[in-house]
Amino acid sequence: MEINEKTLMRDVLVNFLRERMSEDKSVMVIDADLAKCAGTIALEKEFPDRALNVGIAEANMAGIAAGLASYGFKPFITSFAPFASRRIADQAMISICYAKQNVKIVGTDPGIAAELNGGTHMPFEDVSIYRAIPDILIYEPTDAAEFAAALPQILDYPHPVYIRMHRKNPPLMHKQGCDFDLMRAEVLEEGTDVTIVATGLMVSTSTEAAKLLKAEGISAEVICCPVCKPLDVATLKASFEKTGAAVTAENHNVNNALGSAVCEAAAENCPVPIERVGVKEKFGEVGKVPYLRDVYGLNAADVVAAAKKAVGRKKIIRFQT
Amino acid sequence: MITSVKELENVARNIRANIVECIASLGVGHIGGCLSIADVLAVLYGKHMRYDPKDPKKEGRDRLVCSKGHAGPAVYSALAEFGFFPKEELYTLNRGGTKLPSHCDMNKTPGVDMTAGSLGQGLSCALGAAIGSKLKGDGATIYAIIGDGESQEGQIWEAAMYAGSHKLDNLIVFTDYNKLQLDGTIADICDLSPLADKWRAFNFAVWDIPGNDVAEIDKAITEAKSVSGKPKMIILNTVKGKGVSFVEEAKVGSHSMNVSAEQRDIALKEIEGGR
Numbered sequence: 001m002e003i004n005e006k007t008l009m010r011d012v013l014v015n016f017l018r019e020r021m022s023e024d025k026s027v028m029v030i031d032a033d034l035a036k037c038a039g040t041i042a043l044e045k046e047f048p049d050r051a052l053n054v055g056i057a058e059a060n061m062a063g064i065a066a067g068l069a070s071y072g073f074k075p076f077i078t079s080f081a082p083f084a085s086r087r088i089a090d091q092a093m094i095s096i097c098y099a100k101q102n103v104k105i106v107g108t109d110p111g112i113a114a115e116l117n118g119g120t121h122m123p124f125e126d127v128s129i130y131r132a133i134p135d136i137l138i139y140e141p142t143d144a145a146e147f148a149a150a151l152p153q154i155l156d157y158p159h160p161v162y163i164r165m166h167r168k169n170p171p172l173m174h175k176q177g178c179d180f181d182l183m184r185a186e187v188l189e190e191g192t193d194v195t196i197v198a199t200g201l202m203v204s205t206s207t208e209a210a211k212l213l214k215a216e217g218i219s220a221e222v223i224c225c226p227v228c229k230p231l232d233v234a235t236l237k238a239s240f241e242k243t244g245a246a247v248t249a250e251n252h253n254v255n256n257a258l259g260s261a262v263c264e265a266a267a268e269n270c271p272v273p274i275e276r277v278g279v280k281e282k283f284g285e286v287g288k289v290p291y292l293r294d295v296y297g298l299n300a301a302d303v304v305a306a307a308k309k310a311v312g313r314k315k316i317i318r319f320q321t
Numbered sequence: 322m323i324t325s326v327k328e329l330e331n332v333a334r335n336i337r338a339n340i341v342e343c344i345a346s347l348g349v350g351h352i353g354g355c356l357s358i359a360d361v362l363a364v365l366y367g368k369h370m371r372y373d374p375k376d377p378k379k380e381g382r383d384r385l386v387c388s389k390g391h392a393g394p395a396v397y398s399a400l401a402e403f404g405f406f407p408k409e410e411l412y413t414l415n416r417g418g419t420k421l422p423s424h425c426d427m428n429k430t431p432g433v434d435m436t437a438g439s440l441g442q443g444l445s446c447a448l449g450a451a452i453g454s455k456l457k458g459d460g461a462t463i464y465a466i467i468g469d470g471e472s473q474e475g476q477i478w479e480a481a482m483y484a485g486s487h488k489l490d491n492l493i494v495f496t497d498y499n500k501l502q503l504d505g506t507i508a509d510i511c512d513l514s515p516l517a518d519k520w521r522a523f524n525f526a527v528w529d530i531p532g533n534d535v536a537e538i539d540k541a542i543t544e545a546k547s548v549s550g551k552p553k554m555i556i557l558n559t560v561k562g563k564g565v566s567f568v569e570e571a572k573v574g575s576h577s578m579n580v581s582a583e584q585r586d587i588a589l590k591e592i593e594g595g596r
Contacts, residue, residue: 025456049456050456052452054479054483055482055483057476057479057482057483059441059442059445059475059476059479060445060448060476060479060480060483062445063442063443063444063445063446063448063449063476063480064445064446064448064449064452064480064483065449066435066445066446066449067386067435067445067446067447067448067449067450067451067452067453068449068450068452068453069449070427070434070435070446070449070450070453071449071450071453071454071457072380072453072457073453073456090439090442091442091445091476093439094436094437094438094439094442095436095439095442095445095446098436099426099427099428099435099436099446100428
């Protein structure tokens with residue numbers, strides 16, 4: 001499929017599944033009454049035996065997927081991100097990860113992308129939940145082009161993967177056929193004064209922030225970090241050693257997700273002052289993305305302010321040492 | 322394949338003796354709910370299941386998911402009895418580095434088909450295997466054993482609804498209905514009755530039988546295998562701790578209890594005396 005600014009991420013997922021399900025009879029998809037939202041409903045007609053819908057029973061979906069994986073199948077399960085994480089935390093932990101069953105878990109509409117569904121459906125905790133479980137890889141696609149490049153690697157990855165997928169179309173930061181490595185963070189823009197490590201919706205916000213910082217004479221390096229577990233520490237360390245300060249930016253609670261992961265990696269490998277942009281001790285609420293960005297402090301201006309603060313703290317730390 | 326009732330009863334005694342030996346060697350364990358399912362394990366591994374102990378992951382084999390994962394020692398006792406690993410390994414139960422942890426682990430124990438222990442989850446995994454078997458057309462039967470206390474978990478009924486709705490007739494589920502759970506009696510805490518009616522209402526074919534009688538279990542499984550178009554539930558009305566009087570008498574206390582060397586000798590004598 002041709003990928004452009006209008007391409008929806010869910011269409012990338014469905015297209016990939018359709019291709020693989022056609023050529024590999026072990027690939028399956030299971031939904032829990034949100035197949036119309038994920039777009040996977042089309043596959044139920046094309047592959048009635050291998051595109052299942054279990055009804056509104058996410059725990060059962062996760063268990064069935066584990067059982068199928070134990071039988072040699074490669075199931076993808078989909079639901080809204082809150083139900084693909086906190087609703088099935090124990091099933092994902094025990095039946096899937098502890099049992100070493102290779103299930104790919106797709107959670108759609110993460111964080112403020114849940115928009116009008118509001119607090120019950122707006123997960124700022126899904127990455128935190130999966131980050132506490134061994135072996136599982138956590139991937140938040142940046143855009144449709146990167147997602148298309150990532151999916152074959154995700155299918156081949158020998159462990160479970162949690163995909164935090166925006167259904168719609170965040171700005172394209174990559175070109176179709178881009179050179180993508182699931183295990184590597186990517187330096188999108190080089191800089192010397194501060195590193196911005198961003199994921200998901202906040203990647204394009206961070207490149208916008210870098211432009212604003214540049215106008216103020218601050219050179220920001222922007223790192224696109226779609227995988228926060230396992231974290232590409234080497235890329236971050238090289239950048240931190242150069243810039244000496246960092247900001248993390250995520251559409252998620254800052255606790256035990258990208259911000260925490262980067263702070264931990266920095267503390268252990270290359271301590272620098274870090275400011276975290278993300279949701280802080282708040283639940284979700286209804287609204288459109290621009291309003292929600294204001295509510296949770298997820299605008300380019302917030303990244304700019306955090307970057308300046310981090311750069312300022314760099315001087316203090318240097319003074320103290 | 323063992324066909325005589327007497328021989329199946331002997332196998333059940335051997336499994337009980339193995340359970341007592343391994344739990345007593347450790348001094349503590351989930352002995353009540355292990356002893357209650359010794360008979361169904363004897364009939365499954367002795368007569369009905371197709372498997373190869375030398376090739377425990379053989380494709381197309383029948384599978385057993387012990388969803389009440391804390392009955393691991395009972396499953397290990399059966400697997401050792403049928404040659405999946407030497408009986409001496411039973412004495413490693415729950416010791417550091419063992420292949421035999423208290424709750425079933427498919428990645429550790431040869432012959433264990435699914436990891437279970439967080440209650441309510443194994444039945445869904447068995448459904449996945451049943452669907453997988455149908456997709457592959459390998460003709461396997463998928464068995465699952467759930468606990469009666471475990472049946473208070475909502476996920477059991479999610480799985481039941483799907484299995485009934487999709488007519489998964491290669492799935493045979495047993496409920497170990499010993500009427501006792503950790504904190505008290507099932508009836509006092511959250512009653513399951515009428516249990517057979519519940520499963521019928523979920524579109525299962527149901528057998529409600531004496532659960533420690535190998536002849537009745539054999540008959541029910543044989544009949545269940547011949548029914549098509551529905552998943553099957555065989556309710557085993559069991560006695561928790563069956564076959565060892567001090568465990569039976571402990572009732573609710575038998576869920577997990579201490580077993581001394583002296584008690585082991587008494588228990589083994591009782592089990593042997595039944596031959």
